[in-house]
Amino acid sequence: MRALSSTKVKTLFAGFVFSLVLLVGIAVFGTVATLAALGSPAYANTPLLFAFFRAGFPYIVTFLLDGLLATVLFVWMVWSAARRVSMPRSDRLAVFARIAERFSPKAREFGLEERVEPTKRDRMEELKSKYVADEIGEHEFERRMMRLMDDEEGERERTKTRRGDGRRSREFEREF
Structure with missing residues (x-):
């Protein structure tokens, strides 16, 4: 849990808990002070x-400001923790991400598939760990590693082709 071990998240959590304790203290002290003030001859x-x-106005304002601070600290803490969480990468998740992108434009905008699909490095590390654990033999390891390398070369070629297509379409748009 890398997100919960962060110093920033721990500090925000401590601030959030402190502001909650302060909220309870303000409520109790404000109620007692307001009731005591109501017994004075001034009122x-x-x-x-x-x-x-x-009589309670200063305590109400303080309570609301501290409540706002607690809310901000809570949202900031959750946001910081969520940013530090790493998304697992898996081919199975990538299949579900593709399906979600087909049906949801928000998933497409977010780039869900790219976030969960394993990278070449991930695939190579998994292949190495299988080889070290004797799950696959040397010949199978080399064959799969060559396939990964060939896929990487093919991806480079596809990227170059896409760039060329984009340039041609921009040149075509300029002409007309």
Whole structure:
């Protein structure tokens, strides 16, 4: 859990807990202080609701500001933790991501498939670990590694072709 071991997330969590404890303290102290103030002669001829609001106003404002601070700290903490979480990469997840991208434009905009599909490096590391664990033989390891290398070369060629197509279409648009 890399996200929960972050110093920033721990600090935000501590601030969030402190602000919650402070909220409880403000509520208890404000209630007691307001009720004590209502018994003073200064509020003798004032309607009860106005007297209660006037005596408790500073505590209400403080409570709301601390509540806002607690909310900001909580959102910031969750956002920081979520950014540090690494998404697992797997071919199975990539299949589901492709399906989701077919049906959801938001998934396409997010680039879900690229985020979960294993990279060449991931595939090579997995292949090496299988070879070291004697799950595959040397011949199979070399064959699969060559296929990965060939796929990498093919991807480079496809990228060059896409770039060329993009340039041609831009030149065509300029002419017309």
